[in-house]
Amino acid sequence: xxxxxxxxxxxxxxxxHESYTRAAEELHLTQPAVFAQVKQLEDRLGHPLFExxxxxxxxxxxxxxxxxxxxxxxxxxxxxxxxxxxxxxLRQGKLNLAIVSTAQYFLPRLLGSxxxxxxxxxxxxxxxNRQTVLERLSRNEDDxxxxxxxxxxxxxxxxxxxxxxxxxxxxxxxxxVGSRNIPPERVAREPFVLREPGSGxxxxxxxxxxxxxxxxxxxxxxxSNEAIKQAVIGGLGLAALSRDTLALEGQTxxxxxxxxxxxxxxxxxxxxxxxxKHLSVVAQAFLDHLVAHAQQAVESGAxxxxxx
Ligand code: PGA
Numbered sequence: 001x002x003x004x005x006x007x008x009x010x011x012x013x014x015x016x017h018e019s020y021t022r023a024a025e026e027l028h029l030t031q032p033a034v035f036a037q038v039k040q041l042e043d044r045l046g047h048p049l050f051e052x053x054x055x056x057x058x059x060x061x062x063x064x065x066x067x068x069x070x071x072x073x074x075x076x077x078x079x080x081x082x083x084x085x086x087x088x089x090l091r092q093g094k095l096n097l098a099i100v101s102t103a104q105y106f107l108p109r110l111l112g113s114x115x116x117x118x119x120x121x122x123x124x125x126x127x128x129n130r131q132t133v134l135e136r137l138s139r140n141e142d143d144x145x146x147x148x149x150x151x152x153x154x155x156x157x158x159x160x161x162x163x164x165x166x167x168x169x170x171x172x173x174x175x176x177v178g179s180r181n182i183p184p185e186r187v188a189r190e191p192f193v194l195r196e197p198g199s200g201x202x203x204x205x206x207x208x209x210x211x212x213x214x215x216x217x218x219x220x221x222x223x224s225n226e227a228i229k230q231a232v233i234g235g236l237g238l239a240a241l242s243r244d245t246l247a248l249e250g251q252t253x254x255x256x257x258x259x260x261x262x263x264x265x266x267x268x269x270x271x272x273x274x275x276x277k278h279l280s281v282v283a284q285a286f287l288d289h290l291v292a293h294a295q296q297a298v299e300s301g302a303x304x305x306x307x308x
Contacts, residue, residue, distance in 0.1 A: 003041055005077060008070035010037040011049065015067050016141075018057045041066075071140065075278075082280045085120070092120030095282050098136045099146040100200055101127050102225060103269065105244040106162070106297045107146060114289045121282055129223075131198030140274050143283035146290075148200040148242060149267045158272040159287070161294035165243045165264035166204050167257045169232055174256070176238075182260045184212055191219035191237035193228050201225070205240035208265055216240075229255060242267075247301035269294060 013023035014034060024034045042049050047062035059067060082093040099107055104127055115121055126136070130147055137145045138154055145151075150158045168187060170177055176187070188209055194216065195202040209216050219237040222228050225245040232239045233254045243264060246255065257264075271290050273279065279287065 001044060003044055003066075003070075005074065007037050007041040007044075008066075008073060010034055011041050012067060012070050012074070014038055014050070014057075015059055015063065075140075079278065079280055082282060086281045091118045091282060091285060093122070093280060093282050095121055095123045095144075095280075095286055096126075096142040097123065097144055097146065097286075098126040098128065098133045098142040100130050100133055100148055102148055102164075102201060102242045102244060103127075103146045105242075105247045106294065106301050109301070110290060110293055110297050113293070114286055118282070118285065129196065129198045130200030130203065137272060137274065140277060143273070143280060144287060145272045147270050147272060149204060150270050151272050155275045156272045157275050157277075158270045159291065160268040161271050161290045162269045162298040163295065164267045164269045164298070166201065166208075166240055166267060167243050167246075167264050168260045169229070169239045169241055169246075169255050170258050171232055171235055172254050172256050174238070174258075176258055177256045180259050182258055184209060184214060184260060184262055187238065187258065187260050188214040188216055190217070192216040193220045193222060193231040193237045193239045194218050195225070195228065196221055196223045199223075201240065201242055204265060204267060208240075208262060244298060244301060269298070 010023065010027060010029075013026050014020055017023045017026065020031050020034050020038070024031045027034065038049065045062070045066060047066075048060055049063035049066055050057050051060050052058075078094065085092045097107075097111075108125075111123060111125070115123065126142065128136075133145050133147055134151055134154065136142055137151060137156060147158075148164050150160075176182055176190070194205070205216065220231060222231060225241055228239045228241060229245065231237070238258070243257075246253075246257075271287060273283075
């Protein structure tokens with residue numbers, strides 16, 4: 001008997017989480033039920049799919065082959081459902097998105113307008129940093145991925161959808177506020193609050209300064225844009241963040257954009273998927289929606305304070 005779709009779904013959840021317990025939580029099943037499904041699948045396929053080294057679970061070689069086949073099979077079934085829905089004149093099905101955390105300032109609004117126009121669509125949104133989005137993209141885990149700059153080193157189709165300028169922020173009473181054309185060398189003498197390694201924001205900032213032979217003195221590392229803004233307001237240093245993170249700050253906020261030479265650093269939001277991937281009807285419709293409306297959404301959200 002061939003493997004059932006249910007077994008493949010359960011197996012993929014275990015592979016993704018590297019844990020029976022976490023897969024069980026995701027699937028709302030008990031841990032023994034998940035274990036039993038994987039065991040049955042192993043018996044049917046005649047191969048062990050996982051091995052345990054120390055406390056960690058790894059896919060065996062047979063497990064890797066099965067994971068690839070399972071993803072392709074489940075994708076094909078999902079596409080089939082979507083095509084059938086399309087034939088009935090409905091746009092429905094699931095839309096799986098992975099976005100970098102900084103995209104959360106504009107993307108949910110675009111999702112809102114898309115879902116209003118297409119009520120039959122269920123959206124799963126994974127919000128994480130650039131490194132994790134790139135890993136998910138390389139494993140073809142989502143319909144579409146959204147990043148702050150083009151993905152590098154991957155064979156993907158990427159489309160620019162909106163501007164994503166990077167700015168240097170300071171607290172409103174910082175001595176550099178009000179100065180014009182501040183040289184990057186001057187800014188690089190100030191302590192910085194930086195995002196975590198793996199963040200696209202951090203990568204872009206470090207690249208800019210490294211290209212000028214400068215290293216940003218790190219006062220603190222934080223994994224969230226909002227926490228970084230609060231740290232800057234708290235007087236812990238300067239920050240380099242996407243202008244979109246100021247969407248809720250208003251003109252008179254506590255944060256000011258410094259007029260640093262080379263900034264705003266111009267970048268563009270990208271929507272990407274693996275080359276050769278067959279986009280579902282829903283994913284294609286959302287991609288079209290992004291191309292048509294993302295720039296406007298970014299502009300209406302970014303009431304960024306002008307350089308002081
Ligand atoms: P990040 O990416 O949220 O991983 O920092 C954002 C960006 O590249 O602009």
